[in-house]
Amino acid sequence: MNRSGTLGVAVIGAGRMGADHVRRIDRVVSGARVAAVVDVDAERAEAVAAGVEGCASFTDPAAALAADGVDAVLVASPGPAHETVLLAALAHDLPVLCEKPLTPDAASALRILEAEQALGHRRVQVGFMRRYDAEYVRLKALLETGRLGRPLMLHNRHRNVASPPFFTSAMLISDSVAHEVDATRWLLGHEITAVTVLRPTASADAPDGLQDPQFVVLETDGGALSDVEIFVNCGFGYQVQAEVVCERGTARIGDGHALVTATAGRWGGTIAQDWTERFADAYDREVQAWVDATRRGEVTGPGTWDGYAAAAVCEAGVRALRDGGRVAVDLAERPAPYR
Incomplete structure (x- = not known):
């Protein structure tokens, strides 16, 4: 960090997510600046970096991590590229905020875990931003009071207007249900022990060959069940909802009733159309919390x-x-350090 304590961040990946994080660090978050932008597409990296004063652009992550003024790394590249960047960042002992997935498979994720353990301290935070969403935070706080008794079931709904053209049936789980997997573990404080995936009739609006929707059942070591309706071509909006059923009551979030209008014989509101709208505040809080913790020499998130x-x-x-x-x-x- 420079003399003012400002954290210089290298953003790896200049696609939609990476560019949004560059904007966030440059215009919203305090205590940090974008020192470098990295993308395999040199023109894209240069275009994103050009909007930030004093920001360099690179096509090679290794060069960015070794550059002057880089104190931390935000990884927003595609999941298959994460392992190489994370191992390089850990070799430099740099703090990292890595968008999910940490890596696309358990074996490579375990290698990251082992490399971090070898340092003797935590360095990596994973971008499960729902832990920073105001509604999820309130639900977690309520469950921790114990007023509703033990959680027995968690019902989740995750709907998108339409899936990207490259989406596969497996990606409904690895790229979408991954959020509910983390939310289940975090909200309930349980590990997930088994998974069942049911396949209803595919929607006529789903691309050929895509099994959409899916119904996923997660079993936990605390005896609770968590189910996920994942429907990525619902057509009408972006919805993320959760309802926990406990021994003495229930609690639900995600109904989206912040503004309800009544006019011309009708009442209603609007539905968010994508994650950038629904979770904008959560991303802001997540990155700010990461910057604040990093400047203190800590890792506090997932x-x-x-x-x-x-x-x-x-x-x-x-x-x-x-x-x-x-x-x-x-x-x-x-491992003991992660208990």
Whole structure:
């Protein structure tokens, strides 16, 4: 960090997510600046960096990590590229905020976990931004009071207007349900032990060959069940909802009733159309919290164990989708620093 304590951040990946994080760090977050932007597309990296004073552009992540003024790394590149960048960042002992997934599979996520353990301290936060959403935070706080008793079931709905053209049936789990996997673990305080994926009739609006929607059932070591309706071509809006059923009551979030109008014989509101609208505040709080913690020399958000656990659950989920039936989740022993 420079003399003023400002954190110089290298943003890896200049696509939609990376460019949004560049804007966020430059215009919204305090205590940090964008020192470098990296993308395999040189023109895209240069275009995003050009909007930030004193920001350099690179096509090679290794060159950016070694550049002057880079104190931390925000990884927003595609998941398959994460492992190489994360290992390089850990080799430099740099703090990292890595968008989910930590890595696309459990084996590579475990390698990141082992590399971080070798440092002797935490360095990586994983971008499960729902932990910073105001509604999810209130639900978590309510559950921790114990007023509703033990959680028995968690119902989740995750709907998108339309899926990207490259989306596969497996990606409904690895790229979308991954959020509910982490939310289940975080809200309930349980590890997920098994996954079952049911396949209703595919929507006529789903691209050919895409199994959409899917219904995912997660079993936990605390005895609770969590189910996820994932429907990425619903056509009408972006919805993320959750309802927890406890021994002495229920609690629900995500109804989106912040503004309700009544006019011309009708009442209603609007539905968000994508994640950038629904979770904009959560992303702002997440990055600000990461910057603040990093400047204190701490890691306070979801870490490498959470990223590894999510990867292992999603891997089991993809197997359940492919082969049918119930698939057990095989987790490594949780290291002491992550308990």
